[in-house]
Amino acid sequence: MHIAIPLFPHFTATDAVGPYEVLSRLPHASVQFVSTHGGPVTSDTGFLAIDTIALADAARPDIVVMPGGPAPTLPFGDARLLDWLRAADAHTTWTASVCTGSLVLGAAGLLSGVRSTSHWAELASLTRFGAIPVAERVVFDGKRVSGAGVSAGIDMALALAARIAGDDVAMAIQLGIEYDPQPPFDAGSPHKAPAHVLALVHAKRALRAAAAA
Amino acid sequence: MHIAIPLFPHFTATDAVGPYEVLSRLPHASVQFVSTHGGPVTSDTGFLAIDTIALADAARPDIVVMPGGPAPTLPFGDARLLDWLRAADAHTTWTASVCTGSLVLGAAGLLSGVRSTSHWAELASLTRFGAIPVAERVVFDGKRVSGAGVSAGIDMALALAARIAGDDVAMAIQLGIEYDPQPPFDAGSPHKAPAHVLALVHAKRALRAAAAA
Numbered sequence: 368m369h370i371a372i373p374l375f376p377h378f379t380a381t382d383a384v385g386p387y388e389v390l391s392r393l394p395h396a397s398v399q400f401v402s403t404h405g406g407p408v409t410s411d412t413g414f415l416a417i418d419t420i421a422l423a424d425a426a427r428p429d430i431v432v433m434p435g436g437p438a439p440t441l442p443f444g445d446a447r448l449l450d451w452l453r454a455a456d457a458h459t460t461w462t463a464s465v466c467t468g469s470l471v472l473g474a475a476g477l478l479s480g481v482r483s484t485s486h487w488a489e490l491a492s493l494t495r496f497g498a499i500p501v502a503e504r505v506v507f508d509g510k511r512v513s514g515a516g517v518s519a520g521i522d523m524a525l526a527l528a529a530r531i532a533g534d535d536v537a538m539a540i541q542l543g544i545e546y547d548p549q550p551p552f553d554a555g556s557p558h559k560a561p562a563h564v565l566a567l568v569h570a571k572r573a574l575r576a577a578a579a580a
Numbered sequence: 581m582h583i584a585i586p587l588f589p590h591f592t593a594t595d596a597v598g599p600y601e602v603l604s605r606l607p608h609a610s611v612q613f614v615s616t617h618g619g620p621v622t623s624d625t626g627f628l629a630i631d632t633i634a635l636a637d638a639a640r641p642d643i644v645v646m647p648g649g650p651a652p653t654l655p656f657g658d659a660r661l662l663d664w665l666r667a668a669d670a671h672t673t674w675t676a677s678v679c680t681g682s683l684v685l686g687a688a689g690l691l692s693g694v695r696s697t698s699h700w701a702e703l704a705s706l707t708r709f710g711a712i713p714v715a716e717r718v719v720f721d722g723k724r725v726s727g728a729g730v731s732a733g734i735d736m737a738l739a740l741a742a743r744i745a746g747d748d749v750a751m752a753i754q755l756g757i758e759y760d761p762q763p764p765f766d767a768g769s770p771h772k773a774p775a776h777v778l779a780l781v782h783a784k785r786a787l788r789a790a791a792a793a
Contacts, residue, residue, distance in 0.1 A: 381757065384597040384628070388730070391625045398627035407620075407631050412604040414611035415597070418620050418629040466758075487758055504762045516758025517601070521731065526764045538767035539780045544594065545679075545700055545729025547768030548761035549717045551739045554751035555760030567752045 368531075370398045371428035371455065374408040375442040375471075380415050381517050382434030382465040389524035390430065392540045393532050401425045403447050411436050422451045429460050430527075434520070435467030438489055439579030442471060449475040461527060463512045465520035472511075473498050482508040486516035487557050488572060518555075521546065581744075583611045584641035584668065587621040588655040588684075593628050594730050595647030595678040602737035603643065605753045606745050614638040616660050624649050635664045642673050643740075647733070648680030651702055652792030655684060662688040674740060676725045678733035685724075686711050695721040699729035700770050701785060731768075734759065 370390050372383050383400070391398045402408045405421030431452065435441065442448050452475040456462045464472050469485040472478050473496025483498045484490065484506045493500040504515045505523045507530075514523030525546070529537035554560040560568075583603050585596050596613070604611045615621045618634030644665065648654065655661050665688040669675045677685050682698040685691050686709025696711045697703065697719045706713040717728045718736045720743075727736030738759070742750035767773040773781075 379601075380597050381601040384593050387625075387628060388592075388594040391627055398625065400628060412611065414604055415600060415613060416631040418631070504760070505764075515760075516756075518734065518757050518759040518761065522762050522764065529764060534765065535777055535780065538765045538773055538777045539784070541763060541765055541767045542770065542773045542777060542781050543729075543784075544731050545768055546731040546761075546763055547717070547728075547772065548731065548759075548763065549735050550754060550759055550761065551718075551735065551742060552747065552751045552754055554754045555758055557755065559760065560751055560755045564748055564751045564755060567748065568755050571752070571756075 368393065368396050368430065369426045369428045370396055370430045370432065371425055372398065372400050372432045372434065373448060373452070374400055374402045374417060374419050374434070375436070375445065375448065376409060377411045377440035378408065378434050378436045379466060379517055380410040382436070382468060382520055383417070385518065385520035386432045386463070386465060386524035388544060389521060389528055389540055390432070392543060393528055393536065399425055403445055411440070422447065427458055428455050431455050431459055431462050433464040433468035433471050435465060435469070435471065435486065437575060438467055438492070439576055441467055443474045452477065459510065461510050461512060463523065463527060465514045465523060466516045469493060469498065469513045470496065478511065481511050482506055483511065483513040484515045485513065581606065581609050581643065582639045582641045583609055583643045583645065584638055585611065585613050585645045585647065586661060586665070587613055587615045587630060587632050587647065588649070588658065588661065589622060590624045590653035591621065591647050591649045592679060592730055593623040595649070595681060595733055596630070596645070598731065598733035599645045599676070599678060599737035601757060602734060602741055602753055603645070605756060606741055606749065612638055616658055624653070635660065640671055641668050644668050644672055644675050646677040646681035646684050648678060648682070648684065648699065650788060651680055651705070652789055654680055656687045665690065672723065674723050674725060676736065676740060678727045678736060679729045682706060682711070682726045683709065691724065694724050695719055696724065696726040697728045698726065
C-alpha cells in the first residue's frame with residue numbers, strides 16, 4: 368500500500384506528519400513524501416524541512432494525503448503538482464486532505480460536488496472549487512476524505528485506518544501513539560474559544576494576508 | 581527565544597513535530613532541529629527525514645524539547661548528545677521531553693529525583709535513571725516538563741506555551757491548529773483500550789525488541 372504525501376513550500380508540518388504517523392503504522396504501508404522538484408521542502412515557519420522525492424520519481428500511490436498551509440501560500444499555480452494530483456487520483460483507493468489541503472485538491476478539480484471540510488477559517492473557500500463545505504472534523508464522501516485544520520489530520524487518519532484495516536488495527540495505532548488527548552484548554556474551535564481569542568487569531572490571519580498581498 | 585529539538589536515528593516524528601507546531605507559533609520563537617552530526621535524520625519508520633544542524637553549530641537554547649523513539653533505538657550510547665543535553669540544560673529556562681525522550685534526558689543524568697512521565701509502555705523504565713514515574717499526560721517539576729507518548733507532546737507544548745506566554749496566547753495557538761480532538765475511538769491509553777487491542781500492541785513491541793536484540 369503506497370501512500371504519497373505531497374509537500375510544497377510553506378506547508379504546515381503537522382498537516383502532513385499527523386496522518387503520516389498514523390498511516391505509516393498500517394500493515395504493509397510505505398510512505399513517500401513527494402514534491403514537484405524533490406529535495407528538502409521547508410514548512411510555513413521556515414524552521415522545519417522534510418526530504419522529498421520528485422513527483423516524477425514517485426510510486427503510483429494507493430492513497431494520497433494532501434496537507435495544507437497558510438492560504439496565501441497554497442500551490443494553486445503549480446500546474447505540475449495539480450496535474451500529478453489529477454493523475455494520481457484516477458488510480459487511488461483513497462484521496463485525502465488535511466486543513467487547506469482540501470483547497471489544493473479543489474484547485475486540481477477533484478472536489479466538484481464533493482462534501483469536504485477544511486480549516487475552520489477557510490471552510491467557505493471550498494465553494495470556489497465547487498465543493499460542498501461541511502463543518503465537521505472528518506468528512507468522507509466516496510473515496511475522498513478530508514480533515515479539518517492541522518491537528519484534525521490525526522483524527523482523519525485514524526478514521527481512515529479503521530476503514531482500511533479494521534477497528535482493532537486503528538485502535539492499536541491509537542494506543543501506540545497514546546492518543547488520549549487532554550488539551551489544557553477547550554479552545555480548539557471557533558465555537559469554543561473565547562471571543563477575544565478568536566479575535567486574536569483573525570487579526571494574525573489578516574496581518575499575514577496583508578503581508579502576502 | 582531559541583528552541584532546540586534534538587533528533588537521532590529512529591526518532592518518532594510526531595514526538596518532535598507536535599511540540600514544534602505549537603511552540604514555533606509563540607511570539608519571538610525560533611526553532612532549530614539539531615543532531616549529533618547534522619544533516620537529514622530519518623525517523624523510526626524509515627519514511628521521513630528532517631533536516632538538522634550539527635550540535636556544534638546550534639544556538640544556545642532557552643528551551644530543549646527531547647523527542648523519543650522505540651526503546652531499542654534510543655541514543656543512550658551517544659555521548660556527544662548526552663553531553664550536549666547536560667550543557668544545554670545548565671542554561672535553559674525549560675527542558676522538556678516527549679514520550680521516551682524522558683529516558684534520554686534520564687540517561688544524561690538530568691532527571692534524578694525528578695517527577696516525569698513517558699510513553700505508557702516505558703514509564704517504569706524511568707526508575708533506571710532515578711526519576712520518579714508519574715502516570716499523567718503532562719508533568720511539570722521545576723523547569724522540567726514531560727509529556728506521555730507521542731501525541732501527548734501537543735498537550736505538553738500547549739501547557740508549556742501557557743506558562744511562557746499566558747493562557748490567551750496558548751488558546752490562540754490551539755485555535756490556530758484547530759486542536760479540538762475527536763478521536764474515532766476511546767482507545768488511547770492502556771486503561772481505556774480493549775484488552776485484545778492492548779495485547780496486540782504488546783505483541784508488536786515484543787517482536788520489535790526481539791528483532792533489535
